[in-house]
Every structure is written in structure tokens, then in C-alpha cells.
Amino acid sequence: MNFSEHKNIFLQIRDWMVDQILTGKLLPGDKIPSVRELAADIEVNRNTVMRSYALMEEEGILENKRGIGFFVSLDAKSTLLNIQRKEFFTETLPPILHQIQVLRLDSTDLKSLLAVIHFNDNKHEEEQ
Amino acid sequence: MNFSEHKNIFLQIRDWMVDQILTGKLLPGDKIPSVRELAADIEVNRNTVMRSYALMEEEGILENKRGIGFFVSLDAKSTLLNIQRKEFFTETLPPILHQIQVLRLDSTDLKSLLAVIHFNDNKHEEEQ
DNA sequence: GTTAGTGTCATAATACACTATGACACTAAT
DNA sequence: ATTAGTGTCATAGTGTATTATGACACTAAC
DSSP states (O other), rough: OOOTTTTTTHHHHHHHHHHHTTTTSSSSTBBBBOHHHHHHTTOHHHHHHHHHHHHHHTTTEEEEEEEEEEEEEEEHHHHHHHHHHHHHIIIIIHHHHHHHTTOOOOOTTTTHHHHHHHHHHHHHHOOO | OOOOOOSSSSHHHHHHHHHHHTSSOOOOOOOOOOOHHHHHHHHOOOOHHHHHHHHEEEEEHHEEEEEEEEEEEEEEEHHHHHHHHHIIIIHHHHHHHHHHHHHOTTTTTHHHHHHHHHHHHHHHHHHH
């Protein structure tokens, strides 16, 4: 894992795990790496991983079976969609809008962004 | 100023100052608040403001006259446009694209975003 | 029951951002 | 020259994320 200097490690671990769940690489009910195992893998302290897992348990996206390990909770995906969407609209998007305005970025600059949005539009049409 | 928990204060001070310059609230050549004055205003230590000013001086957006104070450098705006645009495309945008993809956000969800982009499109047309 | 694998808790050490404060050099105004 | 306002540097203290380690309770497998 590549850690950014500017964000706490235990939060970056959560972000990474959340992404694994939302992209379907981790499925509801799956056992996730043990605290010690993940800590060794990404070369971080046990306590740091523990803090991350405890946070996700509090958020209801992980469940803990004593003596066995942590598992992705059954409703993790819908719970996460709610949490992440809310955070996106209240925390992430506003400063981005402001940046785009200040930097005067137009359709040409942001064609990759527009492409992703319209790709999602089509996906939703297909699902109907 | 409202400080976020998750980002260093001296960086947030820079962000705020950068925004003042890019939005034209601070003009090239303007004297900015003294280290002590700003520190008192936003209730932060002198050294923290100093660190922020020193960073911006290094970036070439502030200039220092000994015994007098800090001033917005004459080419601050174009320098900043380069720095901030580059950072936006390399650091900010990629994770946003990924989030939009994962959260399946479409044109309806992001109509405010599209509005800002198209507003900039029109601005550019008018300038020709 | 022994062993190996889980999570959990407690303690101490390190690193760094931020604070608090004092002292000094420079500049402008009187 | 004195004063007040600048930036600058040094020192020490605080809070917190992270590390390093050890010890303990629980579970599964043998």
C-alpha cells in the first residue's frame, strides 16, 4: 500500500478496505486479513491496524468474532454507499466545485471527468 | 478561519491565502497581514503562520522585504495557476474520478458540478 | 490439554505539528 | 536616538499518531 504523508495511516487503511468492498473485491461475509497479518503485509504496527478495524466495526461495515477474526458485515455494501455518498456530497464535492471555478477548468480540461459521469448515465439506463 | 482536523494548519493557511490571490481578493503587490497580526486574528501561533509564509515564499508567490513585511509577488497569479492546475490533475482529480465510478454517481447526482463546468465553457467563449 | 491462530489491552518510546515565549536584527516614523 | 512595527531564530512544553513489545482471553484443530 502507498501511504500519503498527509493523511493518518489508520484512515488510509480504512479507505483502502472500503474500496475493496465497494468494488466487489471483498464480499459480504468474507474474512479479512487478521490484524497481525495485515500489519506485517503493509509494514505497519498492529495497533494501527487495530485502530482501523475498530473504526470500521463502529461504522457497521465489519463484524468481529472473538478468537476468529474480522468479517465484512452482510449489509456492508449498502451501509457504505450511504456513508460514502453522504461524505462525498458534504465534504469532497464542495471544495472541488470551488477549485474548478477558481482554476477556470472547462469541458476540454475535464473530459475524463465527463466521460465517467456519462458512462454511469448509460449504466443506469441499462439497468431499467 | 475554520480549520479542518485532518490537514496541517500551516497548509490550510496557505490554501486560504492562495484562494484569496486566485479570486482577486488579494492583488499582486499587496501587503499581506504581518506574521504577528494574522496569528492573533486566527488564534494561532506566530511560528505556524511563519512556517506558512516561508512555504509560500519558497513557492514564489510571496516576497519578503526585511523589516517591512510580506507582499504578494507580481507574478503570483500565473505561478499559482500553474501550481494549482498541476496539483489538481495529478493529485485531486484521479481519486475523484474513482469515487464517482465506485459510487455510481450520474448526471443527476452531479448537476451542480456540470453547471460549473459549463459556466466556465461560456466564460471562455465570451473571452474570444 | 496443548498448540497456533485470533483479538485486546497496557506500557513506553519516537516523531512531528503546534504552542508559548524570549531575544535579536532590520525598517520607518517621530 | 527612541519607538513601534516588521521578520527570524532558539528553546522548551504539549498533544497525538505511530511504533515496539509483552501479556492475556478466546477459538479451532490436533
